[in-house]
Amino acid sequence: MNDRIARAALTRLFEPNDSVGRTLVGRLGAYAALRLATGAQPAHTIPDVTAEELADALKRWAPRVPDLDPEKDLATIERLGGGFLIPGDEHWPTGLDDLPDAPLGLWYRGNIGNGIPDPSNCAALAGSRDCTSYGAAVTGDIAYSLAQRGICVIAGLAYGIDAHAHRAALAGSTGEGPATIAVLAGGLDRDYPSGNADLAAAIRSNGLTLSELPLGAAPTRARFLYRNRIIAALAGVTCVVEARWRSGALNTAHHAETIARHVAAVPGSVHSVIWVLSTLMRWTPRICCVNDVHD
Template structure:
């Protein structure tokens, strides 16, 4: 077990996703050096764009978590669960994540990694409202099933509603050529969240992957839910929003895709449906493309 892997595993517990000071430390000193500085084992000296005040504030933010650091125990836990931990140095690290300015320090995973993580050109993120309508459920099922039959991996967030329907339809349409679907969780992989989707999570692990930048036992929070959207967007060549309310979290994933220069697609709905207001907002205000079937999404992916 390398020093770098252990350090990155520890840092996923110490730093929140997108911690700019923490990421700057890693870029400057490497994972092991950053860990030593963060826990007070090496002097903390301001550098680059990180001021003394910013560094001091970050050290204070990390200090309460130092007592909980046990990277080797976390790595043993994920292995016991049949999973593992990927770092940017690994051959199987998803290339799409390199385009994120705040890429994950590492990725914890459970499932069939032997099939690999498909390139962005073979992956589509499908997401939307948790309180999906019968219309959204039907459209999601059609899209995800047809995408899977084309050998395209469907990425989503394992949430209730559109996400869960996307995963289920992808599993049903899987042609056995690579992972059917990948779920990105906001918390540790020692428990399925939400618990009501535990059976679905088991099916995903058997035919795909569940990944998270959070170590085992970490609870999901609103901030972590929002941050995981950037991973979903970075893993996919196209992000498709099927149903979303005006301020839906699914729009956050779409905005991350836009910032990466990836295609964003939106499914239109009734002008009377609050569940489609966010999709119409993307079409009106952003660079989203209106799509109605998997063939149109595939065309975007090929482009």
């Protein structure tokens, strides 16, 4: 219980990309790391963390310490129909263990009874928020077909490709296991974007919305980009449908490749024999069907 409460508190104290905080947890454990980070235990020398880095981190964390109330956060998420997973729990997604910077914990809302499938039974779909009609149609075909085959579709609840993927997966659901799971970049007490709140509720009816961030945390660009590593780790393959050169979808694909997951992309037109044949000729074992897709 101390470990669970400490990890819940640390999700509010540390940003997901806080390397100093992550090192403290790795060296000391969550409970001791929390005591040191909040000043309940005197600061001392930590391997891999210089005195200057630790001093800077303590100043960075200090303004957040008064807001720590993990017992309240855990009670609130329970009232919202969810909970908080930590490594070692029955439903902890083992795919996250492949990340060098795995989340300290995972907040969830929805039907945890269906669990979180192994990456071999999950596929992530990513793409542009302002997708084309072609991108929307292809995403729908892929997600529906995956769900029909019992493959859980992972996406980020955003407008565009994400939303089309979630909706099509729900439409194709066989009722066995979660059809789709959404990973958010903010607290689960607020579905973001708000225009997809009804979609989020539908996802939770037999699947889950997940976040490594605590209740009340606002989504930011940095949190979106760091959230993408979770999407990539949950899935055995990440498929980019449409993406700009510097998009979050390509960031997700990069995370997937980094942890040796398969990466795929939709070619110019899946309905064109010329496109399909030319793409297959350029196929590589790790990245398949990749070409320049502009939107």
